[in-house]
Structure formats: C-alpha cells, structure tokens
Amino acid sequence: GIISIIGCGLIQMQYAFHNISDRSRTTIKYFTKVISSANEIIIFLFLGLSLVTDTHEWHTGFTLWTIFLCLIFRFIIIFGMSYIIN
Numbered sequence: 001g002i003i004s005i006i007g008c009g010l011i012q013m014q015y016a017f018h019n020i021s022d023r024s025r026t027t028i029k030y031f032t033k034v035i036s037s038a039n040e041i042i043i044f045l046f047l048g049l050s051l052v053t054d055t056h057e058w059h060t061g062f063t064l065w066t067i068f069l070c071l072i073f074r075f076i077i078i079f080g081m082s083y084i085i086n
Helices: 002-019 022-051 060-085
Strands: none
Touching: none
C-alpha cells in the first residue's frame, strides 16, 4: 500500500505542479519538509525509548554485524544504482 501511494504521488506530481501557482508550490515544498522532519523525530524518539529499559544488554556481535552489513549493502546499492543509471 505504501509503495503504491508513493508511486501514485510521483506520477501525479508531473501534472499537479503545472496547475498550481509558484507560491503554492513553495508552500507544499516546505510543508513536505516539515512533515518529513516530524516523522523522522517521532521514529527516532520511539527507537530511543525502546532502547532505554532496565533490562538492556549490550551485544557486541550484533552491533558489529549490523554496521558491517549496512556498509556492505550501502556499497552494493550505490554502485549498482550508479551502474544502472549510467
């Protein structure tokens, strides 16, 4: 559902922005940035609250594997997308 809403928005954006004024376009741009920042703050707030508990245990292996896999997949995605785009 989320992907279809994003796809629909991207397709309709081409048509909608030609029918609104420059002032409305600027308002939409900044409103979208505000909503994006607010959602990001809420997500990280919930992540932080879930980590701060009385029974928190540190797992070095989990942390290292997470960082390693994030770096590997980021490398693969960035160079893969660059290859496809170019």
